[in-house]
Amino acid sequence: MISEILRDHGLGKGLNGADKKALIDAVNAADTNQSVVKTNIINALKAKDANLSLTNASTFADIVASIPSLYIGKKWATGTCTIQGASGQTNKYTVTGLSFVPKTILAFSAVDPATNPPSFHGYSTVYAYNDAGFTSGKWQRLDTWSTSMFVNQTTAPTTGQFTLTNVSSSAYTDYIRWFAFE
Structure with a gap:
């Protein structure tokens, strides 16, 4: 029974056209969403410490690298x-x-x-x-x-x-x- 369900969804046959489109749509949505999330994270960090050298072009690796230099205490x-x-x-x-x-x-x-x-x-x-x-x-x-x-x-x-x-x-x-x- 499980093997029939898996076969119906492309196991052993490759992806069908509808599943390929759904996968592409999911990846595109994730890419768009990660850009918004990244911008929101950058804005929140810059609100805490305007001296951080983050921009909208910064990568997630740049964001992670900047966190240790975030100043939290009294100025x-x-x-x-x-x-x-x-x-x-x-x-x-x-x-x-x-x-x-x-x-x-x-x-x-x-x-x-x-x-x-x-x-x-x-x-x-x-x-x-x-x-x-x-x-x-x-x-x-x-x-x-x-x-x-x-x-x-x-x-x-x-x-x-x-x-x-x-x-x-x-x-x-x-x-x-x-x-x-x-």
């Missing part, structure tokens, strides 16, 4: 800048191009880094804890300076940028190392 950035002194705290430096919205920003400034210790400036989204649990985050200064480099950044950033301000007198230049954390 951060650092840099340096120099801001000339000015009266009235008008000289500013805006850090732009961050691929994340900073939740904590730290800056270390010195007017003469070779001889003076740096001053610490910082802002962060701070969460308080009480009997009801954590309260919503509040953008709060971390330093105790009467004037902070973040004097013009009084609200939490909503994009990938923030502003530093020279708070020294007009005679001094601030040399700054900053850190921003997601």
Whole structure:
């Protein structure tokens, strides 16, 4: 009985025309579907880490090879800048191009880094804890300076940028190392 069923479906005789067409259609559908699936996988990976060098032309082997370099943790950035002194705290430096919205920003400034210790400036989204649990985050200064480099950044950033301000007198230049954390 099984051998009759198999013979009816081409065993020992080759594929009939209808079965060949069905097989070709199945392969074509799988090829079309794998292209859509591949594109969806690439888009999902790039949404997690835009620095991945995947494109729609990437192969599945390229996708597999890129997975170990996928960055999952919190993002951060650092840099340096120099801001000339000015009266009235008008000289500013805006850090732009961050691929994340900073939740904590730290800056270390010195007017003469070779001889003076740096001053610490910082802002962060701070969460308080009480009997009801954590309260919503509040953008709060971390330093105790009467004037902070973040004097013009009084609200939490909503994009990938923030502003530093020279708070020294007009005679001094601030040399700054900053850190921003997601």
